[in-house]
Amino acid sequence: xxxxxxxxxxxxxELVPPPERAGAVLVDxxxxxxxxxxxxxxxxxxxxxxxxSGLRQAREHxxxxxxxxxxxxxxxxxxADVVVAGEILEHVTDLDAAVREIxxxxxxxxxxxxxxxxxxxxxxxxxxxxxxRVPGMAPRGVHDPRLLVDRAxxxxxxxxxxxxxxxRGIRPVLSDVAGWLLGRRDSVRLRPVRDTGVLFQGVxxxxx
Numbered sequence: 001x002x003x004x005x006x007x008x009x010x011x012x013x014e015l016v017p018p019p020e021r022a023g024a025v026l027v028d029x030x031x032x033x034x035x036x037x038x039x040x041x042x043x044x045x046x047x048x049x050x051x052x053s054g055l056r057q058a059r060e061h062x063x064x065x066x067x068x069x070x071x072x073x074x075x076x077x078x079x080a081d082v083v084v085a086g087e088i089l090e091h092v093t094d095l096d097a098a099v100r101e102i103x104x105x106x107x108x109x110x111x112x113x114x115x116x117x118x119x120x121x122x123x124x125x126x127x128x129x130x131x132x133r134v135p136g137m138a139p140r141g142v143h144d145p146r147l148l149v150d151r152a153x154x155x156x157x158x159x160x161x162x163x164x165x166x167x168r169g170i171r172p173v174l175s176d177v178a179g180w181l182l183g184r185r186d187s188v189r190l191r192p193v194r195d196t197g198v199l200f201q202g203v204x205x206x207x208x
Contacts, residue, residue: 003180003187003188005032005035005087006035006187007172007187007188007189007190008086008087008115008190009035009036009039009086010039010187010190011115011170011189011190011201012036012039012084012086012113012114012115012201013036013038013039013040014039015113015201015203016039016040016043016082016084016111016113017111018042019042019043019081020081021081023044024042024043024044024081024082025043025044025046025079025080025081025082026040026043026044026045026046026080026081026082026083026084027046027048027073027075027079027080027082027083027084027105027106028045028046028047028048028063028084028086029048029070029073029083029084029085029086029088029102030048030049030070030085030086030087030088030091031047031048031049031054031055031058031063031065032049032051032054032057032058033054033057033058033061034047034054034057034058034059034060034061034062034063034065035061036084036086037058037061037062037063038061040082040084043081043082044064045062045063045064046063046064046066046075046080047063047064047065047066048066048067048068048070048073048074048075049065049066049067049068050067050068050069052067055067070085070088070092070098070101071092071093071094071097071098071101072101073101073102073104073105075105076105077104077105078104078105078106078107078108078110079105079107080105080106080107080110081107081110081111082110082111082112082113083102083105083106083110083111083112083113084112084113084114085098085102085112085113085114085115085116086113086114086115087115087116088116089114089116089149089154090116090117090143090147090148090149091143091144091147092147093147095149095150095153095154095157096153096157099154099157099158099161099163100157100160100161102161102163103158103161103162103163103206104161106163106206107206108162108206108207108208109205109206109208110205110206111203111204111205111206112158112163112165112202112203112204112205112206113201113202113203114201114202114203115170115199115200115201115202116149116154116199116200116202117143117148117149117198117199117200118148118149118151118196118197118198118199118200119148119149119150119151120148120197120198122197122198123148123197123198123199124145124148126198127143127148127198127199128143128145151167151196151200154167154202155167155202158202158204161206162206162207162208163204163205163206163207164204164205164207165202165203165204166202166203166204167196167200167201167202168192168193168194168196168200168201169192169193169194169195169196169197169198169199169200169201170190170191170192170193170199170200170201171190171191171193171195171198171199172188172189172190172191173188173189173190173191176188176189
């Protein structure tokens with residue numbers, strides 16, 4: 001399993017508060033192998049993904065696995081107290097449709113947490129030109145530069161579905177990266193930064 005996926009799961013889990021009610025539902029879009037599960041205990045955790053092998057692994061983490069596409073999420077309207085969209089929006093061919101689906105399944109007052117990659121030249125260099133070439137960090141060829149996310153467009157469509165979105169950048173702690181490369185650390189912390197031009201997080205509550 002590529003290391004960056006674990007680091008990102010831990011960072012996005014920090015943005016999810018404890019459940020406010022018994023049986024609260026967290027929908028994890030693009031859940032992959034269910035790496036978020038250890039960081040969001042207490043929720044009814046529903047993972048949606050197209051990968052059968054990923055969903056099998058997610059079930060092993062206690063995730064209720066649902067085969068489906070983020071552009072047509074096979075869940076009812078307003079079912080989710082929390083929607084998490086981690087490292088998925090930079091892979092979709094229709095950003096507006098994906099965000100509208102998020103707005104559909106998120107209950108009024110529900111929380112959206114996301115992280116994704118920005119549509120900038122610097123991001124293409126860092127995330128594709130560098131990270132995909134470091135063994136064990138990110139899969140080679142996983143990102144299509146044409147699908148990186150326009151931040152203004154993301155904020156606009158989120159607002160249209162009633163989710164005022166706040167963005168912040170995140171960046172690996174460089175001393176942790178050095179320790180990981182030297183085999184002295186198993187994980188790398190990601191710290192918040194003001195610059196959203198490479199890797200960024202978004203948080204917002206649906207109005208209502």
